[in-house]
Amino acid sequence: MRVLVADHPLIAHKLTYLRDRRTDTPTFRRLADELVTLLAYEATREVRVSPFEIETPVAATTGIHLATPKPLVVPILRAGLGMLDGMMRMLPTAEVGFLGMVRNEETLEAHTYANRLPDDLDRRQCYVLDPMLATGGTLIAAIRFLVERGADDITAITLLSAPEGIEKVQAGLADVEPPITLVTGAIDERLNEQGYIVPGLGDAGDRLYGVV
Numbered sequence: 001m002r003v004l005v006a007d008h009p010l011i012a013h014k015l016t017y018l019r020d021r022r023t024d025t026p027t028f029r030r031l032a033d034e035l036v037t038l039l040a041y042e043a044t045r046e047v048r049v050s051p052f053e054i055e056t057p058v059a060a061t062t063g064i065h066l067a068t069p070k071p072l073v074v075p076i077l078r079a080g081l082g083m084l085d086g087m088m089r090m091l092p093t094a095e096v097g098f099l100g101m102v103r104n105e106e107t108l109e110a111h112t113y114a115n116r117l118p119d120d121l122d123r124r125q126c127y128v129l130d131p132m133l134a135t136g137g138t139l140i141a142a143i144r145f146l147v148e149r150g151a152d153d154i155t156a157i158t159l160l161s162a163p164e165g166i167e168k169v170q171a172g173l174a175d176v177e178p179p180i181t182l183v184t185g186a187i188d189e190r191l192n193e194q195g196y197i198v199p200g201l202g203d204a205g206d207r208l209y210g211v212v
C-alpha cells in the first residue's frame with residue numbers, strides 16, 4: 001500500500017481545530033468537509049480520464065473528462081458520511097456505494113451491518129472515505145469487500161491514521177493484487193488501550209453527529 005501524507009499548512013491548521021475538544025458539531029462537520037476537498041486533490045491525481053472534444057468560442061480543442069466506468073465513492077457509515085459531500089463536490093459524476101461498519105468497542109473487531117454497493121465492480125476505481133484509521137480492522141474489511149467484487153484500484157482517504165493501523169493494513173492486504181493507496185491528513189503518535197488514536201480527535205462519528 002502506498003501511503004501519502006498530505007503535508008500542507010492549511011490541512012494542519014484545519015486538523016488542529018478538528019482535534020480541539022471545544023470545537024462544536026457544526027464547526028466539526030464543516031472542517032471535515034473542507035479537509036476532504038483538500039485531501040481529494042491529492043487522492044484523485046490518478047483518476048482515470050478519457051479525451052473529450054469541445055469547441056471553445058475560439059477553436060476546437062481536446063480536453064478530458066472522467067473515463068467510464070465512473071469512479072465509485074464509498075463512505076463507511078457512520079463517520080465516513082461526514083466526508084461524502086466534500087468528495088462529491090470534487091467528483092460530482094461519481095457513483096456512490098455505502099458500507100455500514102462498526103467496531104466492537106471491546107474486541108475492536110469490525111462488523112459489517114450494511115452494504116449498498118454495486119455487485120460488479122469490475123475495473124472500477126474506488127475511493128473509500130473514513131475519517132479514522134485506528135487499528136485498521138475496518139479498512140481491511142472494506143477494501144477486501146471491494147476487491148472481492150472486482151475493484152481494480154482503491155484509494156482510501158482518512159483524516160487521521162495511527163501508525164499501528166497502517167502497519168496492520170499493509171500486512172492484512174499483502175495478498176491483495178490491485179494497487180491500494182492511502183491518503184491521510186496526518187499520522188498520529190499511537191493508539192491508546194481503548195483503540196483510540198492519540199492525540200486524535202476522539203470519536204469521529206459522535207463528534208460529527210452530536211452524540212456526546
Ligand SMILES: O=P(O)(O)OC[C@H]1O[C@H](OP(=O)(O)OP(=O)(O)O)[C@H](O)[C@@H]1O
Nearest residue numbers: 078079102103133134135136137138205
Ligand atoms: O481502524 P479501526 O480500529 O477499525 O477503527 C476505525 C473505525 O472506527 C470508527 O467507526 P466506528 O466503529 O466508531 O463507527 P461509527 O462511524 O458509526 O461511529 C471510524 O469511523 C472507523 O470506521
Ligand SMILES: O=c1cc[nH]c(=O)[nH]1
Nearest residue numbers: 134196197202203204
Ligand atoms: O480515535 C478513534 C478511533 C476509532 N474511531 C474513532 O472515531 N476515533
Ligand SMILES: [Mg+2]
Nearest residue numbers: 203204205206
Ligand atoms: Mg464511532
